[in-house]
Amino acid sequence: MRYRTYCTDHGPYTQSRLHFAPAGVRPLCGSTNPIVTSPIRLTRCLHCQSSGRPVGGQGGLGELEILAFIATYKTTSLSGGKESNSAPAIKNNSNDNLIIGELNEELAVEEKWKRKPSPYRESDAPAGAGQILVRTKAVSLNYRDKLVIEDKYPLPISYPLVPGSDLAGEVVAVGSGVSRFKTGDQVISHFRPKWLRGVPSHEELRENLGGPLPGVLAEYVLLSEQGALAYPDYLTPAEASTLPVALVTAWVALFTLGNLKPGETVLLQGSGGVSLFALQLAVAHGARVLVTSTSPGKVARLKQLGAAEVIDASVNPAWDEVVLRLTDGRGADHILDVIGGGAVPRSIEAAAWRGHIALIGIMDRPATTISIPNVMVKNLRLQGVSHGSRADMEESLAFAEKHRIPPVIDARYTFDAVPDALDHLDRGPFGKVVVEIN
Known part of the structure; x- marks a missing residue:
């Protein structure tokens, strides 16, 4: 590619x-x-x-x-x-x-451009009112970034576009009226910079970094001061860059919407960023966590992070039946479905009475067929999750800091190797893939 x-x-x-x-x-x-x-x-x-x-x-x-x-x-x-x-x-x-x-890896210019040099003037302020200029130190990648780059994202995106949404960096300039940050502060980006709290407006939902808003895969990035947060000082910039989407999505699914309680059973799929953060959050909160995986080599690592049971889906394709056996027929109280497609019907079968299924990903496909009676009989709640507000992010950061949750980074790439980093996502990383920039 x-x-x-x-x-x-x-x-x-x-x-x-x-x-x-x-x-x-x-x-x-x-x-x-x-x-x-x-x-x-x-x-x-x-x-x-x-x-x-x-x-x-x-x-x-x-x-x-x-x-x-x-x-x-x-x-x-x-x-x-x-x-x-x-x-x-x-x-x-x-x-x-x-x-x-x-097209076919070839481009041609059909419209000629006239030369008219117009040098950049230093008097042009680098950060406008309410903005901060951030020197990027690390960017973590999400599966969404691949969908955007490959023009497979299910919502309209205008190109060309700088992709990426998850940044950690240092504030190097502030615009007029900025009160939340000063030069030298270490910050991370907020995926939906206009959604601060409560019920979002259509604009607050639509304005996302990395599409349609310009993304963060660049050495310097302008952010709204409202769309950035300080991160816990026990984290490195690379670790902090993993937080904006994966941690917050897992938090919203389990706590904001799921109201997770100690002792409940959580079922997770795979070992991507959202699943591993959900595993760590749930274990820290006293829940029992089951994980499905198609990679036998990851079983030990998942158990080291606190998984009570790991189901090898490569030899147990009917993993919903295994979940029922492991829970004495009761099922899981919370299921984070990051696969979508054909996994959703199995999530329904694996859910407990009045269980909560968070629909998060479409790695399989964006559509499926489900049995409505099964949902009705179990009184299930199927709920879409696509991130959260800045208030949700602040809560998740406070929880992570209290429990010293360590982000899991599978691989680090240089800026020149971004295509390789994106290809790594296809191979199924254990945790996050990070691009280190400055």
Whole structure:
């Protein structure tokens, strides 16, 4: 899999060099249009860099080159509407954002750009009112990031887009009116930066980092001060970067919505980030945890984290029956279904009377068929979970700090190896995959 980006003078290239600039600033290497309206600008390729084209400014942030990865999308030829060996067009949409296409790993420019240098001015403030500029130290990846990058996310996404939502870094500049943070503070991002507490509005649900909002897979990122939180000081930046989506999703499923009580039985699937955080949270709260896994080699590691029983789904495909045996026919009080698709009917069978099933993932497929009578007879509650508010995040961080819960990182990659890190997600990591940046 190749991830391509675009320079207005020199066409496509694999690794993008970006400049930080406020909305409307024109690219340094030639376009007459402001080409990205997000805080991270696609501006200049490695050829421009090697040719000595000036960056502008006299020092400080004005001379920063910001590395980021831009997600593209597959498209079809403009002639005939069918996929062919011809390259797709690259054009401007109504918002003057570049639309980048990828087909057969080849790109071509059909619209010519005129050179009109417009150097970045250092007087352009790097952080606006209510914003903080964060120097990224680590970004953890989620399965959602792969769906966005591969244009498989079930909700509309506009491309090009900087992917990623889970950041840990250091505040290096603050805008006017910022009161929650100061320069030097260590922070993590909040996936839904506008959802602070209570029932969210449609806008608060829609505005997510990494789609549709610009993501965090870049060396420097602008965040709203409301969309960032301090993290416990017992964690490293890499560990802290794993918290924003996985920890909060597990917390909301078990506590905010599930009202987990000590002594109850929790059933988890696999060993991804959400499942492992849920395992650690539930064990810390005194629950009994069962885990299904298709990897026999992970059994011992799951038990080290506190799993009471691990069900090998590779030899027990009817794992719901095993759950019933292990609970003397009662079933699990809480089930976090991160697989979706064909796993959901089995989760229903494995649930206890008035059990709570949190529907979290669609790794299998986004649709399935269930038996409504089974849900009715057991008085089950099937509930979608897709993260939480900042208040939920604050509660989960306080719990994690109290119990010194250690995030599990399966692998760490450099920024240049982001495609390899994304491929690692396909192999089924034990915990989180982290990209270390600065």
